[in-house]
Amino acid sequence: xxxxxxxxxxxxxxxxxxxxxxxxxxxxxxxxxxxxxxxxxxxxxxxxxxxxxxxxxxxxxxxxxxxxxxxxxxxxxxxxxxxxxxxxxxxxxxxxxxxxxxxxxxxxxxxxxxxxxxxxxxxxxxxxxxxxxxxxxxxxxxxxxxxxxxxxxxxxxxxxxxxxxxxxxxxxxxxxxxxxxxxxxxxxxxxxxxxxxxxxxxxxxxxxxxxxxxxxxxxxxxxxxxxxxxxxxxxxxxxxxxxxxxxxxxxxxxxxxxxxxxxxxxxxxxxxxxxxxxxxxxxxxxxxxxxxxxxxxxxxxxxxxxxxxxxxxxxxxxxxxxxxxxxxxxxx
Amino acid sequence: xxxxxxxxxxxxxxxxxxxxxxxxxxxxxxxxxxxxxxxxxxxxxxxxxxxxxxxxxxxxxxxxxxxxxxxxxxxxxxxxxxxxxxxxxxxxxxxxxxxxxxxxxxxxxxxxxxxxxxxxxxxxxxxxxxxxxxxxxxxxxxxxxxxxxxxxxxxxxxxxxxxxxxxxxxxxxxxxxxxxxxxxxxxxxxxxxxxx
Numbered sequence: 385x386x387x388x389x390x391x392x393x394x395x396x397x398x399x400x401x402x403x404x405x406x407x408x409x410x411x412x413x414x415x416x417x418x419x420x421x422x423x424x425x426x427x428x429x430x431x432x433x434x435x436x437x438x439x440x441x442x443x444x445x446x447x448x449x450x451x452x453x454x455x456x457x458x459x460x461x462x463x464x465x466x467x468x469x470x471x472x473x474x475x476x477x478x479x480x481x482x483x484x485x486x487x488x489x490x491x492x493x494x495x496x497x498x499x500x501x502x503x504x505x506x507x508x509x510x511x512x513x514x515x516x517x518x519x520x521x522x523x524x525x526x527x528x529x530x531x532x533x534x535x536x537x538x539x540x541x542x543x544x545x546x547x548x549x550x551x552x553x554x555x556x557x558x559x560x561x562x563x564x565x566x567x568x569x570x571x572x573x574x575x576x577x578x579x580x581x582x583x584x585x586x587x588x589x590x591x592x593x594x595x596x597x598x599x600x601x602x603x604x605x606x607x608x609x610x611x612x613x614x615x616x617x618x619x620x621x622x623x624x625x626x627x628x629x630x631x632x633x634x635x636x637x638x639x640x641x642x643x644x645x646x647x648x649x650x651x652x653x654x655x656x657x658x659x660x661x662x663x664x665x666x667x668x669x670x671x672x673x674x675x676x677x678x679x680x681x682x683x684x685x686x687x688x689x690x691x692x693x694x695x696x697x698x699x700x701x702x703x704x705x706x707x708x709x710x711x712x713x714x715x716x
Numbered sequence: 717x718x719x720x721x722x723x724x725x726x727x728x729x730x731x732x733x734x735x736x737x738x739x740x741x742x743x744x745x746x747x748x749x750x751x752x753x754x755x756x757x758x759x760x761x762x763x764x765x766x767x768x769x770x771x772x773x774x775x776x777x778x779x780x781x782x783x784x785x786x787x788x789x790x791x792x793x794x795x796x797x798x799x800x801x802x803x804x805x806x807x808x809x810x811x812x813x814x815x816x817x818x819x820x821x822x823x824x825x826x827x828x829x830x831x832x833x834x835x836x837x838x839x840x841x842x843x844x845x846x847x848x849x850x851x852x853x854x855x856x857x858x859x860x861x862x863x864x865x866x867x868x869x870x871x872x873x874x875x876x877x878x879x880x881x882x883x884x885x886x887x888x889x890x891x892x893x894x895x896x897x898x899x900x901x902x903x904x905x906x907x908x909x910x911x912x
């Protein structure tokens with residue numbers, strides 16, 4: 385092999401090596417460019433660090449209240465957006481406040497209208513002067529325990545819902561805050577007196593409020609409410625009173641259950657359920673107030689002689705004959 | 717008048733909790749209360765993002781709407797503040813708030829919660845600006861000193877922005893354009909849009 389041919393062979397080998405190297409570089413380079421870690425497209429962070437969830441999907445989940453993790457003890461703080469509060473706000477400041485106020489006014493108007501049309505239901509044969517024991521002292525006590533507790537709860541409760549619009553502009557922010565603060569304490573603690581009263585009422589009066597044979601007749605005659613001189617017979621409690629009793633028991637049951645959950649927040653309920661408790665508490669409280677307004681009217685202005693039953697426990701014999709003829713003690 | 721807003725850039729937040737510490741220190745926040753917190757979504761997984769969150773100082777704030785004593789108010793700069801003298805600790809603001817901002821010093825029953833505490837955008841309360849009484853109840857009033865909230869000022873990655881809403885939005889818009897992706901202006905829809 386002469387010198388020239390060796391030179392040609394070497395240069396051929398060099399070109400071949402160069403080409404292999406170039407192909408290799410292009411091949412390996414394309415490999416490395418294919419790997420996602422190196423793809424610098426659109427300024428995204430390398431390494432699939434943001435995951436496969438799209439941004440809109442990620443933020444949608446956050447908006448819908450998905451929880452993350454927090455390093456502070458209060459793990460409830462891990463939720464970024466909870467929207468239950470806003471629907472609670474809309475319901476509370478909207479329909480509940482509006483219909484509640486209308487309902488209260490309507491109930492009072494209804495009582496006034498009833499009074500104007502029907503007038504006071506008098507004892508038709510007048511007071512006899514003979515008194516008959518209708519309620520024992522414990523029954524009278526139970527009634528007033530529940531009654532005063534309810535009135536305080538109702539007023540302080542209404543103050544929480546409406547005080548800002550009704551009382552605050554009249555007496556000013558500072559005085560209103562003091563009253564509302566004490567009102568809240570009263571509401572929280574007098575609740576227990578109310579619970580005791582309701583339990584005692586159930587024990588004392590449940591048996592007298594079960595359906596009996598006078599109910600059908602009483603209902604058929606509308607309880608004599610709308611016509612003078614009609615007095616369907618009734619036992620210790622007539623059907624109207626029984627209905628009020630059961631509305632009070634069921635309504636109070638609702639109020640007590642929801643109220644206890646509000647007094648002991650988050651023991652049984654999570655945040656969403658607490659908001660539901662607040663809604664139910666205000667609705668059942670307002671409904672109970674409608675019932676009690678009617679009850680107060682019938683027991684005081686509406687019916688002559690009725691208040692004596694709860695003032696002294698004694699009623700006039702003629703009153704009892706007229707309203708509860710089936711439970712007048714037999715004369716010897 | 718400027719409308720103050722917070723914005724946390726989730727592409728930048730590294731969960732260092734510097735904002736939480738800055739807030740606690742600057743405002744002498746009571747033990748057990750975090751006016752600001754950092755929430756991490758998908759912690760340790762691909763797609764992990766952290767977000768610093770406090771009171772967003774909402775427009776038409778839900779807390780204001782449900783407060784039975786009207787102790788929460790909005791300043792001319794859109795900052796939502798409250799009076800601890802008027803607060804009765806009923807907790808309604810907590811139930812209403814979308815961001816879990818209102819907190820109470822005690823987690824007790826029977827309304828033994830104490831007075832509500834929340835982020836003030838470093839703007840104190842109804843007391844005289846920078847008075848001792850204001851500091852004790854609400855912390856520093858940096859806005860009255862011409863400064864912005866310390867959490868955002870001290871953010872190491874400038875993820876947390878605080879200030880005039882239009883300027884904050886401008887900065888964030890620039891970032892989105894420069895990055896070419898991502899426009900999760902976190903919480904703005906909930907906080908600042910019109911409520912239905």
